[in-house]
Amino acid sequence: MPELPEVETVRRTLYPRVVGRRLERVEILTERQIFHPDPGTFRAELEGAVFDDIERRGKYLLFSLGPLLLVAHLRMSGHLFVCGPEAPRQKHLHVVFHLDDGQELRYVDQRKFGGFHLLGPDRQGMPRGLANLGPEPLSPSFTPDVLAAALAGRQTSVKAALLNQALVAGLGNIYVDEALFCARIHPARPAGTLTEEEVARLHGCIRRVLARAVEKRGTTFSLYRDGEGNEGDMYDELQVFDRAGEPxxxxxxxxxxxxVAQRGTHFCPRCQPAPEGVALTPVRARPGRRGRSVRVAAEPPGTYE
Ligand SMILES: [Zn+2]
Incomplete structure (x- = not known):
């Protein structure tokens, strides 16, 4: 699933191709990918509008077109990219936004969990997940105190807390495992038991891991591609994710x-000692990403600079 670094990379690659372009025609091939309003209104409101800006909040992409806000969520396998009309149509193509330079902004989604909301000036119909999003972890307002307040008093595992988009926006399975390894904190630790020092370490690790992943244009684990159809380069720098059985x-x-938190969770049992009295269910490791390159040199963990 694309997380903050992948969605941010999609935003950056779409930006020069989409912003300033007029949307001439919206072709909806799969109506259920339009969550709000109904597909007919969605099409009528958007046709003729001009893309002014693309922003990101958590894992959401926000396209401004005058007073309209087009919200895209890629969920498990959504893929937004620009290509020429001559490019063969993909198997799971659901929506085509025809731009005034002849290019097409296409939405492909194999598992069909993602899709679009279109909001008017009153922002009625905003998805609840977007309305309730927690702070942006790479923004200056995300301080160690903000993270401490989000975790304080919680019995749930720190992994579950970090996956909760209302507490911190944009983290998913990959970068939570990486940040916890970087901070030397076991994923099953109850969130409320972290010391001030551990919270400060975790805060720094979340930011470093995400910033590095943005710099590397995200992780391509299976389906993710950026707005130009390219893979990300972060995979080979992951320290624990998808590395079960490796040193x-x-x-x-x-x-x-x-x-942990019903998710496959990767950790080092020595660097991240388990909390007492927590029983963990082993998950049989699948083979890693097919065709991934061999790790050249193990970087020291916790650096990511
Ligand atoms: Zn270790």
């Missing part, structure tokens, strides 16, 4: 995969 880059202990 920890810090201490050589075998990286484990267990279920």
């Amino acid at each position: 920890c880059p810090a201490c050589g202990t075998t990286i484990q995969k267990v279920a």
